[in-house]
Amino acid sequence: MQKDVKIIVTGGTIDKVHDPMTESLAFAKDQSTHVPEILAIGRCHFASVQRIMLKDSLDFDDADRDAIVAAINAAAEPALVVTHGTGTMGQSARWVAERVSGKTIVFTGAMRPHSLSQSDGIFNLGGAVLAAQVMPEGVYGVMNGRIFAAADLNKNTEQGRFDA
Numbered sequence: 001m002q003k004d005v006k007i008i009v010t011g012g013t014i015d016k017v018h019d020p021m022t023e024s025l026a027f028a029k030d031q032s033t034h035v036p037e038i039l040a041i042g043r044c045h046f047a048s049v050q051r052i053m054l055k056d057s058l059d060f061d062d063a064d065r066d067a068i069v070a071a072i073n074a075a076a077e078p079a080l081v082v083t084h085g086t087g088t089m090g091q092s093a094r095w096v097a098e099r100v101s102g103k104t105i106v107f108t109g110a111m112r113p114h115s116l117s118q119s120d121g122i123f124n125l126g127g128a129v130l131a132a133q134v135m136p137e138g139v140y141g142v143m144n145g146r147i148f149a150a151a152d153l154n155k156n157t158e159q160g161r162f163d164a
Contacts (some may be wrong), residue, residue: 003133005047006077009033011054012085014110014121027054034114038125047129057085065095072100079104079132086111086155089141093150097139106132107141111160
């Protein structure tokens with residue numbers, strides 16, 4: 001079963017780039033997202049993209065999570081993917097799960113930026129787009145080839161991955 005999918009961009013590592021001035025990872029100065037490029041690489045032409053913010057999830061507060069809820073509720077699509085930083089992805093997924101119903105929502109991101117080689121972002125985003133189309137209504141996370149219910153979406157910082 002194929003559903004229309006909207007991707008809501010909130011930032012996180014997937015969208016970071018190397019800043020040569022600070023020698024750190026940051027968001028592009030023009031506030032652009034890599035998500036359309038990733039979709040083009042995968043020849044995924046049907047998903048729409050809405051950037052609501054570019055922010056490190058460690059800096060998220062409840063107002064940011066409420067902005068995600070508002071974007072989800074405003075979306076006409078029944079299936080949504082939310083790109084999000086891995087640091088607080090589980091917390092945001094659980095926040096959304098308490099406030100939204102009637103849609104399939106999948107959080108995803110990357111442990112390594114798309115702008116650097118060997119990013120897991122393409123794999124995770126592709127999995128999330130598929131999961132959003134086939135999973136029943138609810139809130140999930142897709143990372144590292146697995147689908148997690150929002151309640152079970154937790155980053156294993158020692159292993160650098162999400163585990164069941």
